[in-house]
Amino acid sequence: AASGDSTNPSGQRNLKLPIELREPADRVVIIAGTPGIEAAGPGLATSQERVSDSGRELASWARGALSAGERIVVTLTLPESRFDTSALSIPRADVWIEPDDTRLAVNVDLTLVVSPGTPISGTPDAPLMHVSIPNGASLDGVAPDAEAMGLVPTPDGGFDVFGPVGPGEHSLGFSYRLPSRPDGVTLEMRFPREVATLNVFIAESERSLDSGRLHRRRPFRSGTRNYLHRQAYTVTSDEVVDLRLEPLSGEHLPRQTSRALMGASGVAALLFLIGPLLRVGRQEESVDPLLIRIRDEREAAYSAIADLDHDLETGKLDETDYTEMRSELRSQAIELLRRERAIEVGESEAEQGAVISHTGTSSTTETASATQPPVATTTGSFCPRCGEQVDARWRFCSHCGGTLSPGSSDAGGRVSREETSG
Numbered sequence: 001a002a003s004g005d006s007t008n009p010s011g012q013r014n015l016k017l018p019i020e021l022r023e024p025a026d027r028v029v030i031i032a033g034t035p036g037i038e039a040a041g042p043g044l045a046t047s048q049e050r051v052s053d054s055g056r057e058l059a060s061w062a063r064g065a066l067s068a069g070e071r072i073v074v075t076l077t078l079p080e081s082r083f084d085t086s087a088l089s090i091p092r093a094d095v096w097i098e099p100d101d102t103r104l105a106v107n108v109d110l111t112l113v114v115s116p117g118t119p120i121s122g123t124p125d126a127p128l129m130h131v132s133i134p135n136g137a138s139l140d141g142v143a144p145d146a147e148a149m150g151l152v153p154t155p156d157g158g159f160d161v162f163g164p165v166g167p168g169e170h171s172l173g174f175s176y177r178l179p180s181r182p183d184g185v186t187l188e189m190r191f192p193r194e195v196a197t198l199n200v201f202i203a204e205s206e207r208s209l210d211s212g213r214l215h216r217r218r219p220f221r222s223g224t225r226n227y228l229h230r231q232a233y234t235v236t237s238d239e240v241v242d243l244r245l246e247p248l249s250g251e252h253l254p255r256q257t258s259r260a261l262m263g264a265s266g267v268a269a270l271l272f273l274i275g276p277l278l279r280v281g282r283q284e285e286s287v288d289p290l291l292i293r294i295r296d297e298r299e300a301a302y303s304a305i306a307d308l309d310h311d312l313e314t315g316k317l318d319e320t321d322y323t324e325m326r327s328e329l330r331s332q333a334i335e336l337l338r339r340e341r342a343i344e345v346g347e348s349e350a351e352q353g354a355v356i357s358h359t360g361t362s363s364t365t366e367t368a369s370a371t372q373p374p375v376a377t378t379t380g381s382f383c384p385r386c387g388e389q390v391d392a393r394w395r396f397c398s399h400c401g402g403t404l405s406p407g408s409s410d411a412g413g414r415v416s417r418e419e420t421s422g
Contacts, residue, residue, distance in 0.1 A: 016075060016076075018074075019071070019072050019073070020071040022069075025065065026064075026065050028062065028063050028066050029047060029060055029062045030044070031058050031059075032058055033147055034149075036078070036079030036164070037059065037077065037079065038059075038077040040074065040077070041072055041073060041074035042063070042073075044062070046059075046060075047060040048060065078164065079119060079164060081119045081163065082117065082118050083120065083122065085120075085122075085129070087115040087120050088112060088113070089194075090111060090112060090192070091197065092111040092197045093197075095189065096109075096227075097187070099185075099203065099207060102180055104180055104187060105175070105177055106178060107174075108175065109171060109172070110171070111170075112165065112169070112171070112172055113168070114165050114166060114167045114168060115167065118167075119164035120164065121164035121165070122161070123162075124162075127160035128162060129160075129161050129192035130154065131160075131174070132158040133157050133176045134176075134188050135188070136178060137178040139153075139174065140174075140176055142172075143174065145173070146172045146174065149161050149172065157176075183247070184207070188240050188241070190237075190239075194234065194235065195234075196233065196234060197231070197233055198214075198233070198241065199229065200229070200230040200231070201222075201228070201229055202228045202243075203226070203227055204219075204225070207245045207246060207247060208245070208246050208248055209228060209243065210244040210246070211241070212242060213241045214232050215230065215231055215232065218313075294339050294340045295340060297336050298333055298337055298340065301329050301332050301333040304329050305330065309326075342396055346394065383404065386400040386402065388400070390404060
């Protein structure tokens, strides 16, 4: 471990790094993971620059053989920096969760922002921040770019960040695994600084989600996977954000779903009790069987639209398929509603015509009604679009929805309204 922290006249910090090997080495190479570091020591000379996994060039120094037990001290000169933890903020944190039957694979990406000025760094006794992982989790690794921030593992499974970290925006990425049980798992997330916006993305699986802190956002597709999106704002450093994942079964439903099912069960029970009364009322009326069938088809279209909305919310459909299928179902529902209203209007006019024909006020009216059928009951025209039989008074065809022109005659020589009244 480095020791002997001091500051030179230029404001740079010097650290003494002792090196002692248990086994002899033909060559010793020291690589600076942070830009701006200088190294000096017995036999050390500048070596060829190395390249990190992320493509960054790293300074390095080398010396010849070092015997087992031989001790040398290397002086490290750190770039000018400041110890100011208030200069570091986390405006955004993204957490990606991939669940399976035995564990959760979690990838975290913290967006770090350092205010303008010299780089910031911690001290051996006071790191810039401590990153923790949930109890029972094991750290898988950190992103290559994060290694340059001076990360040191800690006994709790997390790590300290010592820096230096330069001004501007940086990404601190790391991943861990958390064992899962057959009855579900609770993920408790903590963050080293206040997080302005927290996004949690959960790969779609046969699991329900429940959280007292995260609110629901629109699901989306990334590559070949569908992801559910949960979000929270202004998550403080002393706050625990919980997320419960449970198998989808009758015994493991989230609280919101349980309450919804209880409400639906109550409504179903009420309909079961009053259903016979409603059916008796309907039996007293004479309803066109075609009208009943159209109403049933319309209700089925409404239910299908509701199912599509749910599939989009849960990520089972992408936006393109959802838009196409919903538009088609909506058109069907509109057409069925148009046909339903056309039949209802026709029945209403027929009833009014029947009343007029039986309550005439002059013998002339009675004679006319006896010699020719009233306009209210005129039928026998055909739709010029689909050829099906329609009522001459209708403005729309009940079969294809096409527009009908009142007063027109078809190829079969059906008379128009003007001809019947002349």
